[in-house]
Amino acid sequence: MTTPEVTVRGAGIFGLSVAWACCRRGARVRVIDPGGPGAGASGGVVGALAPHAPEGWNALKAFQLDSLLMAEAFWAEVRDTGGIDPGYARLGRLQPVADAAALARARERAAGAAAHWQGRAGWEVIPAAEARGWAPASPTGWLVRDTLSARLHPRRACAALAAAIVARGGEVTAEGADAGRVVRATGAAGLAEIGGGFGTGVKGQAALLNFDMRDRPQLYAEGLHVVPHADGTVAVGSTTERDYEDPVSTDEQLDEVIARAAAAVPVLHGARVMERWAGLRPRARSRAPVLGPHPAHPGQFIANGGFKIGFGMAPKAAEAMADLLLEGREDAIPDALRPERSLPRGGAG
Numbered sequence: 159m160t161t162p163e164v165t166v167r168g169a170g171i172f173g174l175s176v177a178w179a180c181c182r183r184g185a186r187v188r189v190i191d192p193g194g195p196g197a198g199a200s201g202g203v204v205g206a207l208a209p210h211a212p213e214g215w216n217a218l219k220a221f222q223l224d225s226l227l228m229a230e231a232f233w234a235e236v237r238d239t240g241g242i243d244p245g246y247a248r249l250g251r252l253q254p255v256a257d258a259a260a261l262a263r264a265r266e267r268a269a270g271a272a273a274h275w276q277g278r279a280g281w282e283v284i285p286a287a288e289a290r291g292w293a294p295a296s297p298t299g300w301l302v303r304d305t306l307s308a309r310l311h312p313r314r315a316c317a318a319l320a321a322a323i324v325a326r327g328g329e330v331t332a333e334g335a336d337a338g339r340v341v342r343a344t345g346a347a348g349l350a351e352i353g354g355g356f357g358t359g360v361k362g363q364a365a366l367l368n369f370d371m372r373d374r375p376q377l378y379a380e381g382l383h384v385v386p387h388a389d390g391t392v393a394v395g396s397t398t399e400r401d402y403e404d405p406v407s408t409d410e411q412l413d414e415v416i417a418r419a420a421a422a423v424p425v426l427h428g429a430r431v432m433e434r435w436a437g438l439r440p441r442a443r444s445r446a447p448v449l450g451p452h453p454a455h456p457g458q459f460i461a462n463g464g465f466k467i468g469f470g471m472a473p474k475a476a477e478a479m480a481d482l483l484l485e486g487r488e489d490a491i492p493d494a495l496r497p498e499r500s501l502p503r504g505g506a507g
């Protein structure tokens with residue numbers, strides 16, 4: 159490859175998506191990651207692309223909505239270009255309704271979705287019987303159904319992006335030199351490196367169960383994602399751990415997640431556990447994604463902070479970063495996502 163115009167450090171979902179967005183606009187791109195695609199948080203198993211509740215509308219929620227609405231075309235092009243299927247499907251999501259107050263709130267949110275989701279997805283309250291046996295237990299007999307949520311398989315999504323980048327003439331390599339515009343998409347390690355409390359890693363554990371619900375919606379109950387994948391597995395997750403010794407080991411906290419998932423969705427009782435997995439989510443001080451000029455490496459750029467929703471945010475984050483890298487435009491990056499939002503007073507530490 160001739161000298162790259164864009165070098166991306168980090169082959170997680172953020173780095174690969176930014177690289178792909180630049181590639182498809184014709185730029186020469188090199189992605190460098192000593193661990194290969196999906197070596198960090200992005201190599202996991204859950205893959206829920208689920209919206210924030212449609213209330214308290216703001217620029218971050220609007221950015222996420224755009225991203226979720228872009229996802230279907232984004233992943234179809236990735237699949238068709240590189241030949242690997244990321245397992246994307248927009249099959250919606252079901253959530254239980256705990257009590258009368260929750261029912262009233264769910265109906266308000268239905269109105270919020272009608273106001274903000276551009277008529278392109280719905281949020282409604284339905285009787286549990288409509289779920290045909292695949293639903294979380296719901297004390298009221300009602301469920302919230304949204305038609306915006308989608309799923310993909312995280313690990314396969316990284317492999318699919320890497321293949322698409324290579325198919326378009328880009329390079330994905332374990333080592334190499336920086337050239338052109340440099341983007342640091344190095345996940346939790348990259349946030350910690352900035353210092354001053356800019357960001358950190360928050361551990362999560364998740365499991366894959368042998369249970370085939372591939373054409374059915376994902377479920378969200380008791381704070382857990384239950385996500386059927388195209389390969390006949392169901393992912394359940396996750397823990398949220400600020401204190402941990404080993405970022406990638408699993409333990410009894412995951413046993414508890416699996417037990418809680420089976421209590422919330424009784425048909426999962428006894429399903430065989432096929433894989434246990436853990437990783438470090440990159441969480442910025444702002445808790446939002448961080449896109450823009452790098453706060454600690456002048457002249458370079460940062461794409462990080464996906465925290466719990468990195469996969470859903472990736473398509474729009476990638477386009478906004480390509481605008482910045484290739485056209486010098488920052489207008490697609492809302493203030494809430496700017497790096498300075500995570501700086502302590504007085505700059506990077």
Ligand SMILES: Cc1cc2nc3c(=O)[nH]c(=O)nc-3n(C[C@H](O)[C@H](O)[C@H](O)COP(=O)(O)OP(=O)(O)OC[C@H]3O[C@@H](n4cnc5c(N)ncnc54)[C@H](O)[C@@H]3O)c2cc1C
Nearest residue numbers: 168170171172198199200205206344345362464467468469
């Ligand atoms: C258990 C769990 C469940 C989750 N579930 C969901 C979910 O359902 N939906 C969702 O949207 N998100 C989910 N997330 C969050 C999501 O995984 C993250 O937001 C996302 O993976 C972050 O992507 P990233 O590319 O920023 O970081 P990473 O995937 O961590 O990638 C960073 C990469 O940088 C590389 N690297 C580090 N240092 C260097 C260096 N100096 N040079 C080159 N490369 C370097 C690493 O090897 C790594 O591959 C979950 C996370 C966990 C842990």
